[in-house]
Amino acid sequence: MPLKRRGPLQLAQREVEEIKKQVNIISCYLIFQADELAPVGNYDQRKQEEERRVQNILERLNTLSMELSPPGPSTEDSVEEDDNDDDEDDSDEEDVENDSSDDEDERRDVKPPSQSDPRIYVVLSDFKGEQEGDLSVRKGEVLRIIRKTADGWWLAQDTKGSRGVVPKTYLKVQKLNFNFLVFFVDRATHFHWCTVKKALTEIDATDVLSAMGAIPSGFRPSTLNKLLVEEGVTYRGSHYIQPQLSQSQLSFKDLFLDPDTGKVRARQVNTSVCFTLWGCRMIPTPGVGVQVLSRHIRLCAFDGTQVLSNIHVVRAAYNAKSPKTWSFSPRVTGILPTLLDGDCFLRCDSTSPNLGILFELGVTFIRNSTGERGDLSCGWAFLKLTDDAGNPLPNRTYELPVNGGTPYEKDVTQDMKDYQMLQARRQPKLIVKLKSANSRMQTQLSLLPDNLLHCLNCIHLLVLHRQLLADALLMDRPTMQNADLMCSPVLSTFPKLLDQPDLLDALRSAWLDAETNMNRAQKRDLSYRKLEFVKVYMSSVYFLLHSPSLSCHRWADPPSEAQRARVIYATLETLKNHQLTFDLLRLAR
Known part of the structure; x- marks a missing residue:
């Protein structure tokens, strides 16, 4: 029996490389649009043209995938087998016959991939493998189906290359898109494909306004606002003032009565501090095309990996004569509104050595032309509440540098270079003052829940x-x-x-x-x-x-x-x- 042919495969691979280059060029254009200083002319039209170009490329990749990924073994197996053939040209015809017979068996189990029979599926619910050969998957994960069988347990491959069987009832058909490219390209170009996918599927108001020059390129969608919106009441103050049940669910773990006085029993926690937001300096201002509805700071207890308290919001006062300066606790007559009060307290029972207060500076805006609303983060700061030896910080005023990006990004220093004010070598600052509480205030704080952040008044x-x-x-x-x-x-x-x-x-x-x-x-x-x-x-x-x-x-x-x-x-x-x-x-x- 003749050996496997390599000519068409090599031709297809060369064509794929050319397509990769074209997509990389498009990705560079889409990703770096935000660096344009002037508004982009005919932005919507240019965006549609680029989307049509990429769609044509996807259609060509779909055709090539059907040639390069025959039923049965995956594309990567075929390439590996071809590489082995290059090293061992004198392979036995008997092995080739076995491979052919295996291919024929697999053709009986699954049909060639097409728009009517796609091979890309999305996981509907978490599945934990219980036996050897099962593939553990999580909800929302994208899988490539290698083989479909009549018993309902399909052989699948995830984005990391792991393989195993998954029940088909946990899967839903996913229309062919850039998720398929994750399986199609090699690992060396994996980052470029993911970047293209993000640029095409996650273009939102932030990207558009950045390209128009309406907002600085260092701005990001608000991380803490996303938690408030997507997690329901989980990070709201209304959730944290409710008493917490004990592990047995039969009593409370943070609410007790003093039998002698009939009052709530005081509880001491690991961290209890009072602080004041004084102001912010050199904060970048949005450009034309948007109307700012609110300038504010969202703050919470944070240990570097997770939010440990409710997310509290304090709105900043704005002076048009000094647009880059924010102030808090302004001098007003009567009772200072809670939303404007920068005097806050934090109670947290966490034992993390990295516990501190996370401050996210944000703006809520509305786009003038479309009326679309958005919430952006224009930087964040972190005040660790202990020193290197684990001792509490002294009560004094701290000037915290405002970083760009999001709190979860490892390298945000480079991101700050996108800010216009860094061109003048003037970094934004958040001024916070730690202060001590009097005995009456300390007594009142000890009666509150173990984890809570709110205003002192x-x-x-x-x-x-x-x-x-x-x-x-x-x-x-x-x-x-x-x-x-x-x-x-x-x-x-x-x-x-x-x-x-x-x-x-x-x-x-x-x-x-x-x-x-x-x-x-x-x-x-x-x-x-x-x-x-x-x-x-x-x-x-x-x-x-x-x-x-x-x-x-x-x-x-x-x-x-x-x-x-x-x-x-x-x-x-x-x-x-x-x-x-x-x-x-x-x-x-």
């Missing part, structure tokens, strides 16, 4: 909520085994306030008015304070939460914020007038 409200939780969950239950439903509007709705700072400010204002009317003995009486707190809550915030005139809370939406402010102010004024009338009638009696 709301501690007294959080402590009262914590006391009401302990009363309802520990004191008022007939037995610890009782699991009857509880009716407590305050406890069920209070966590929502941490996700709606304007309502939290409304409660703080109403409670301040109530405390003003208390005498000294009433202020010291915890039972009286709890009853008054429930009354104030039910007559103000609870009413607002269920008011049809109050629109839904939307982040950085000026019309919605203005409408909510009007409703909240009008409601509080009405309640204050009613309370004043009630007090006058009581005095008249």
Whole structure:
């Protein structure tokens, strides 16, 4: 029987190399569009032309893949066998006959790949191999099917080259795209293909605006905002103020009562600090074409690999005369809004030696031409809370360098060179001051959950909520085994306030008015304070939460914020007038 022919394969390989060069040229064009200083003319048209060119290349690659990847063994096996033939030209015809017979057997099991019978599949759910020969895969992973069998266990190959059998019920057909190229090219060019795939499939508002020169090229999509959006309530303050259950799920691990005083028992954690955001210097400004809705800092506890607390947001004050300077805690009359308050605290029970506070500077913008919204990170800073010896940092002011990219990127120094201000050798700085808490503040902090980051001006409200939780969950239950439903509007709705700072400010204002009317003995009486707190809550915030005139809370939406402010102010004024009338009638009696 004749030996395997090498001529068509070599011709196809040379054609593939030419196609690789063309795609690499296209990738360079797409990736480095962001470095253009001037707006790109006819951007949408040029983008469509490049997409059509790449689509034509994909169609040619699809045709070649059907020739280079016959049914049965994978393309890599065929290439390896050809290499062996080059080293051993005197191979036996008997081996060739065996290979041919194997190919014929595999042709019976699977048809040639085509658009109607694709070979690229996406994993629907995690599968952990239990026997030898199984391939463990994760949800969303892309696989190439090498062989399909009647028993439903298909031979597959993942992006790392590992092979094994996977149940077909865990797989879904994936239309041929750049994922197929990951299997098709060699490892030396793997990075280029992934870059092309990302450039073509993940072109979003950030890429377009960078190409237009509307935002600096060092900006990135916000990492912490993505966690807030995609993870639901996992990283929100409303989740972290809820009491945590113990491992047995039968009791609480961070909520206890002092039997002698009836108050929440204090709990000490590994890290408890107070700090103030002073301001930011030399922060790059977006260019034309976008309107900035909010300049802010998102902050959380971070150990270098994962977020360990809720993600808190503090909005910065902006002065048009100094656009590269952000300030916090501005001098305003009345109560400083929670959203603008840079005085914060952090409680964290983590034992990680790399524990610190992660600050992500961000802007929320809207594109003028299309109305598209986006949230960008314009740098991040990290304050490690211990020195090299493991001792707590001293209380003083720190100037933290603002890095480019994202906190998970290993090399961000080069990324900062894209910032316009580095051309003048002036690096942006975030100014943070660590400060000590007085004895009263330390006592209040010890009553809060083990992991929480929030502003200092709301501690007294959080402590009262914590006391009401302990009363309802520990004191008022007939037995610890009782699991009857509880009716407590305050406890069920209070966590929502941490996700709606304007309502939290409304409660703080109403409670301040109530405390003003208390005498000294009433202020010291915890039972009286709890009853008054429930009354104030039910007559103000609870009413607002269920008011049809109050629109839904939307982040950085000026019309919605203005409408909510009007409703909240009008409601509080009405309640204050009613309370004043009630007090006058009581005095008249």
